[in-house]
Amino acid sequence: MAYCLLWMALSTPGFAHTAQPDWENEQVLQRNRLPARASFIPFATSDQALDGNPQDSPRYLSLNGDWKFHWVPKQEERPVDFHSSEFDDSDWPTIPIPSNWELHGYGTPIYISAGYPFRVDPPRVTSEPDPKYTSFDERSPVGSYRREFTLPKEWDDRRVFLHFAGVDSAFYVWVNGHEVGYSQGSRTPAEFEITSWLRAGRNQIAVQVYRWCDGSYLEDQDMWRLSGIYRDVFVYSTAAVRISDFAVRTELDSDYENATLSIKPEIDISGSETLEGWTLHAQLYDGVSQQVFDVPMKHNATAIANRDFDAGILNERTPQRGLAKFGWLEAKIQNPDKWTAESPNLYRLVLSLKDPRGLVVEAIGCDVGFRKIEIHDGQLLVNGQPVRLRGVNRHEHQPESGHTVSFSSMVQDIQLMKRANINAVRTSHYPNDPRWYELCNRYGLYVMDEANIETHGVRGLLASDPRWSQAFLDRAIRMAERDKNHPSVICWSMGNESGYGPNFAAISGWLHAFDPTRPVHYEGAQSSPTDPKTVDIVSRFYPRVQQAYLQPPLPNGKQQERAENARWEELLPLAKSSTDGRPVLMSEYCHAMGNAVGNLAQYWEEIYSHPQLLGGFIWDWADQGLYRKDPSGGEFIAYGGDFGDYPNLKAFCLNGIVFADRSLTPKYYEMKKIYQPVSFSPMRFSPHETTVRLLNRFAHTNLQQFELRWKLFSGGNGLQSGSLDPVNLDPGKEAILTIPFSEVGILPAGESLFLRISFHSREKTQWADPGHEFAWEQFPFPVEHAPALQVSTSNLAKLSVIESADEIVVSGKDFAAKFDRNQGKLASLRYGEKEILATEASKTSHSFAQYFRAPTDNDRGFGKWLAKNWELAGLAAPVCSVEFCDISESDTGNVMVTTRSNYKFHDGSYQHVSQWLVQRDGTLELENTFTPEGSLPPLPRVGVVLQLSSELEKLHWFGHGPHENYVDRKDSCPLGLWSSTVSHQYVPYPRPQETGNKEGIRWLALTDDAGSGIVVVADEPFAASALHFTVNDLASASHAYQLQPRSEVILSLDARQCGLGNSSCGPGVLKRFAVPVQTYKLHVSIRRVDAGEDISTNASREYDSAK
Secondary structure (H helix, E strand, O other): OHHHHHHHHHHOOOOOOOOOOHHHOOOOOEEOOOOOOOOOOOEOOHHHHHHOOHHHOOOEEEOOEEEEEEEEOOHHHOOOOOOOOOOOOOOOOEEEEOOOHHHHOOOOOEEEOOOOOOOOEOOEOOOOOOOOOHHHHOOOOEEEEEEEEEEOHHHOOOEEEEEEOOEEOEEEEEEOOEEEEEEEOOOOOEEEEOHHHOOOEEEEEEEEEEOOOHHHHHEOOOEEEOOEEOOOEEEEEEOOEEEEEEEEEEEEOOOOOOEEEEEEEEEEEOOOOOOOOOEEEEEEEOOOOOEOOOOOEEEEHHHHHOOOOOHHHHHHHOOOOOOOOOOOEEEEEOOOOEEOOOOEOOEEEEEEEEOOOOOEEEEEEEEEOEOOEEEEOOEEEEOOEEOOEEEEEOOOOEOOOEOOOOHHHHHHHHHHHHHOOOOEEEOOOOOOOHHHHHHHHHHOOEEEEEOOOEOHHHOOOHHHOHHHHHHHHHHHHHHHHHHOOOOOEEEEEOOOOOOOOHHHHHHHHHHHHHOOOOOEEOOOOOOOOOOOOOOOOEEEEOOEOOOOEOOOOOOOHHHHHOOOOOOOOEHHHHHHHOOOOOOEEEEEEOOOOOOOOOOHHHHHHHHHHOOOEEEEEEOOOEOOOEEEEOOOOOEEEEOOOOOOOOOOOHHHHOOOOEOOOOOEOHHHHHHHHHOOOEEEEEEEEOOOEEEEEEEEOOOOOOHHHEEEEEEEEEOOEEEEEEEEOOOOOOOOOEEEEEEEOOOOOOEOOOOOEEEEEEEEEOOOOOOOOOOOEEEEEEEEEOOOEOOOOEEOOOOOOOOEEEEOOOEEEEEEOOEEEEEEOOOOEEEEEEEOOEEOEOOOOOOOOOOOEEOOOOOOHHHHOOOOHHHHHHHHHOOOOOEEEEEEEEEEEOOOOOEEEEEEEEEEOOOEEEEEEEEEEEOOOOOEEEEEEEEEEEOOOOEOEEEEEEEEOOOOOEEEEEEEOOOOOEOOEOOOOOEEEEEEEOHHHOOOOOOOOOOOOEEEEEEEEEEOOOOOEEEEEEEEEEEEEEEOOOHHHHHHOOOHHHOOOOOOEEEEEEEEEOOOOOOOOOOOOEHHHOEOOOOEEEEEEEEEEOOOOOHHHHHHOEEOOOO
């Protein structure tokens, strides 16, 4: 009882002010704020409610736009009388609403992942911090807003409500000089009735927003700390009697066929109005706006509004014990179209409130999806079928507007997600803009809706503090009340990284009682031997696959509680050891910071291997960068520290699968490939057909609605192609597919034959055009080859050799190769009049062998696990000494130039022997041997680097492509013949790092516009990149704008390059993808390419001359 009385006291309008300010008092959450409710707008007619466009409602008035604004860095400097109607704001500037004021020149954007931008002293936020903190000078910023609006004439004698969709972090509001109320909790709406303070015609609103409040201790999410009125503001009007809220449930029967639609409305009455004769009507409309009920459902409004109207209703709706009956209105629906993320079939519910004359006083509407969420035998079921969550975490962020996210950006996000086979999104780590859920309903995404609770900087301190219990519970209640009617919301999440304690147990109890139709999640609810029963899903951050990792090692003891050490359990054993029937989920995994998302395929191999593994949400969707001007006036993506903010976590906000502006990255394509809902396995190849096993990984979709295409191709040439009959394959089932074709015959030497199979949409969808490819696989096809063209050079003129102490020049007919004896490398290569290497003037001093790469964000990691070891070992700046550079001539007339160089690091070295066999036609056969000595860490790469002429801009290769790929991120890059340019190889990660690599290279050509240049051919596949940046260029720049592309081409040829892993926050590189310290060999042939020559034919040639 005392608990209930406390809640009533804290929630009662007019609760007296105390000496302790509201915004530093965890016991004060609001003043006069209305209870949370579902998202809806009142309309004048049922037809308007059916369409659902707020702009069409005469009862709705947006207050978005320019407001007068005043900002101070300290709360004691704020204007105290600005809310007065007589206050003169003529000299105040304006600011757009919605917006974050830091992005309009007021105060400093601060990026910090975990920890607070102010001194930790809960509930206070104004205690004096370290002088280095931004908050030392900007101790408690306050923004004051004013605007006028005209009350529509039609709203006279009606009730009016003021709605703030999102204000960060706490605020007071006044209307016409009268204090209306106070609210905190920045990610859910605050609504106030302002009828009593309005007047006809012009009215004035004043709002004072505090950047930080006690509630900020619950908002320590990994994001930019920004402030202001950042979501929509509007007023709406109702009659004295109104629909104040409603809840909808759709219960499917045991066969998941028929449904019961239950509606629980709430009616509010003001003044002396009575409800006698008032009725509430409900009509359901199908996907083409046709009425489902011949006669709308109807109920007496008095019984709804007065729950104690009679004993029968009291007992039915609020029994002494047991479960209360949910709906006031119920209807049986025969076999409705079901809602899933794969088939988001929606109905439209319209509630109409009618007066005693039968006239519609108010109408509201919402989308309804018939679906059922259950957990059985360790699996999450949607409409009886187990689903896997192929998800991403998504912050609300735009580079130009911060936390103010436009509707068009939301549409862009969801379309890109659907095209990439994403079926689930976690609203990390707070409730999103209501329009996002409407899009998820319509487009089809499963939503894990997360409460605005994260106390990362104080760990679990507040989760067990009873003084904070109401603050915790309030945030979960407001989320669930607002979002309860969205079919896309399949799970409630209690928050993020806040430890565990009774306050979360209270949230779980409330959510389960309030909404038994959805499971409850919280990753922080972990214990041994099992997670507490307050959560329905076993959830982990950044678990490991069951394979050996390079580093970092598993944390232990106190190290487990360090911010950079997630509990890296192994995923598959976690599921195998679970015996309590709960699914196992990765709520965050594959930290996508910079050039990342290594070994995603290995995660999903394990997920598909065990039914209890539910899937996961990649961290995260888009880079959280902000636009800023560079010194030249151009725009660049800024990260932590770029605004002078302190403390900050630098580029840790740049974790996106897509860039901040939503341009796509190679990570996006890899995710799309691994998330594809169809798998292909080759079974048998023959000259006239092949058989492939298909597995339908959809949960609710038969494959017959898609088009299946196939193509046989060699190099860039399509030889045969076609479409097959629709494949009638139910979800979760396998089938054997036979693809007939004509015998290919004998292929030219060096060419490979591939079979590509792909599924495509037949119809246009909201997110893709007809023909959209969502699943594919490519297989090498065995085929007979013609003998390779044998090249003899014995009939060519003998090579000329000119030696000096400093150089060796080997020349023949129409070519010359010069070797620098002091540097032990090729210094010039000329074919005809064309110089292949960069000119001496443009060359930077560099070694020939290369053991370092510009560290990726994963290499840097939280503790710079790889990059730090490389730095300590001195891999970036070895001391190179050339031990000898000698020449010899073979009996066949070819010349061999052999160099041996030693690359000395701090505690070890690598000996590099390069043998250049110069053929009479100008071909250079290069054999490299790299031999380690002493102590060295696992390497970033082992290879050589050449600087080529700026004219060689055209790039062609046979290998994995078309985009950047690495040994642990190449599933989205099939083998094939690809063409591009050197300039397009650079991927503009906001913090420069290793980029542009290609794996599985058999040959790589660089030519000028006319087609002349060189081709590099290898006996064994190798890795390569061609850029206009050196490794040191990329490693030394902190922002992309600091890079100046070189004119020359930097060609890196690697025997092996390290994988990417995920260790910026999570497990590192798998050992199988690392570069261990051992002896490596790399053999390549550098050949001349003439204009008009077929490069593939050139690359397939074989030489008959011996060394």
